Amino acid sequence: MRRVTVPVSAAQGLILIRALTLPTGERLPKGTVLDAPLVARLQAAGTPEVTAAAMAPDEVHEAEGSQRIARAAAGPGLALGEPDESQVPFLATSDGLLRVAPATLAAFNRIPDVAVFTLFDRTVVRQGQVVGAAKALPLAIRRDRVEAAEQLGRERGAALWVAPFQPTTAVLLVRERLSPRLVAKFRQVASAKLASYGSQVIACQLLPDDPQAIAVAYRQAAAAGARLVLAAGGASADPEDAALVAVERAGGRLVRAGMPVFPGTQCWLATLGALTILAVASCGAVARVSLVDLLVPRLAAGDPLDEEMLASLGHGGLLQPDQPSRYPHWARERAL
Numbered sequence: 001m002r003r004v005t006v007p008v009s010a011a012q013g014l015i016l017i018r019a020l021t022l023p024t025g026e027r028l029p030k031g032t033v034l035d036a037p038l039v040a041r042l043q044a045a046g047t048p049e050v051t052a053a054a055m056a057p058d059e060v061h062e063a064e065g066s067q068r069i070a071r072a073a074a075g076p077g078l079a080l081g082e083p084d085e086s087q088v089p090f091l092a093t094s095d096g097l098l099r100v101a102p103a104t105l106a107a108f109n110r111i112p113d114v115a116v117f118t119l120f121d122r123t124v125v126r127q128g129q130v131v132g133a134a135k136a137l138p139l140a141i142r143r144d145r146v147e148a149a150e151q152l153g154r155e156r157g158a159a160l161w162v163a164p165f166q167p168t169t170a171v172l173l174v175r176e177r178l179s180p181r182l183v184a185k186f187r188q189v190a191s192a193k194l195a196s197y198g199s200q201v202i203a204c205q206l207l208p209d210d211p212q213a214i215a216v217a218y219r220q221a222a223a224a225g226a227r228l229v230l231a232a233g234g235a236s237a238d239p240e241d242a243a244l245v246a247v248e249r250a251g252g253r254l255v256r257a258g259m260p261v262f263p264g265t266q267c268w269l270a271t272l273g274a275l276t277i278l279a280v281a282s283c284g285a286v287a288r289v290s291l292v293d294l295l296v297p298r299l300a301a302g303d304p305l306d307e308e309m310l311a312s313l314g315h316g317g318l319l320q321p322d323q324p325s326r327y328p329h330w331a332r333e334r335a336l
Contacts, residue, residue: 001059001140005051008042014052015061015139031062031086031139055140062086065136065146072150073108073116073134075099075158087135090118092125095198096164097301104152105159111148113137118160124196124297125162132160163301168199168228171221173214173243175233176206186232193292197300202226209234214246222275228299230292231279236266243279244268252277256307260314264291269305276305289319 003017011034020028023045028038034052042050055061060068063086070080070088077096081089092098100121108116118132125131136146153159172190174183183206191201202224207214214231221229234243239257247254252272259267263281270277276299280292294313299305 001053001055001138003051004054005049007049008039008047011042011050011052012036012039014050014054017051017053017139020050029085033061053139058143059140060136060143060146062136062139062141065141066134068146069108069114069116069136069149070134072153073105073159075161077162077164078131078160081130087133089130090132090134090160092127092129092131092162094127094162094164096125096162097297097303098123098125098131098160099163100160101156101158104156107152107156108149108159111145111152113141113145114149116159122298122303131162163303165197165199165297165300166302168194168197168296168300169202169224169226170194170199170228170230171217171224171226172201172204173217173221173229173231174204174206175243176208178233190230190292193296197297199228199296199300209242211242211245211249214243215249218246218250218252218272218275218277222272226275228296229275229277231277232281234279236268236279236281241279244270247272247277255305256310259291259310259317261291261294261317261319263289263319267291269295269310271305289321291319293319 004014006014014034016028016030016032016034018030022028022041032038034050063083066083066086066088067080070090074080074090077093079091079093081091098119098121100118102121105116105118108114113136115137116132116134119125123131170190172187174186187201187204194200205217207217218229231243234241244254247270250272252270254268254270257268259265266281268279278292278295280290295305303309
């Protein structure tokens with residue numbers, strides 16, 4: 001691409017380097033290709049000459065380049081939106097969890113004149129939300145650089161995609177020692193959080209400090225097809241707490257005791273077949289933001305809640321209500 005200043009009569013096919021306002025007030029944005037009708041209008045307006053860019057034979061216009069780069073980087077759950085000055089947005093096609101492959105994203109951005117940018121990995125997103133964008137940076141980009149982006153997409157796959165939320169059912173198991181007010185609050189908060197991901201609470205059960213009774217409740221929840229048990233009211237720091245002892249009695253497996261997240265350091269997570277059991281402290285059960293807000297959307301989006309993932313929660317594990325990119329709308333609008 002080279003910058004030229006030419007008479008308007010010779011400007012057909014050139015690209016505007018900067019926005020141009022006609023005497024009529026119409027604004028032509030930078031990047032506009034001067035076709036024959038536009039040249040005629042500029043001549044009619046008395047514009048003598050224009051400074052613009054001329055594309056080389058081995059270049060493509062930014063609009064085409066941006067579209068091709070965007071298609072190469074996008075994965076499932078995304079649609080390409082209308083370009084804004086050749087910047088192509090990625091739109092979520094459903095509510096879900098944005099997934100980003102950081103190494104692949106960085107590989108796209110190491111290609112000269114290519115820019116692909118996103119929200120943070122595992123951000124909760126809504127249908128129609130802009131979750132990132134792609135752009136060819138110059139007004140005309142070398143064709144081989146666009147082709148390099150396309151080859152990268154074929155070889156390494158998408159840089160970003162959206163994992164849609166799947167309806168998830170949950171059972172709340174609450175120790176009898178909790179007050180009726182706190183039980184009601186726990187049910188209200190848990191139901192609101194799950195509803196944010198298209199999921200619902202199907203039962204709320206009060207239980208004594210009896211490992212056998214709790215083990216039976218775990219097995220009943222699994223038999224009912226629940227994906228999640230939220231257990232509240234126990235002594236989460238006690239290795240002999242009834243809810244924890246009940247995991248082994250029910251035939252389950254403790255995945256991790258204690259989490260690198262605050263609020264939520266004393267929580268533990270176990271599995272019983274396809275059922276995930278998450279024990280939360282009483283205060284964490286009704287906190288405005290807590291470990292629940294990190295794990296429930298991942299569960300709803302099909303993420304494995306394994307040891308590796310739980311260990312990774314420490315990065316960003318100091319949770320604060322004023323982190324709007326991390327939580328769905330309910331957590332920002334309700335003072336629980």
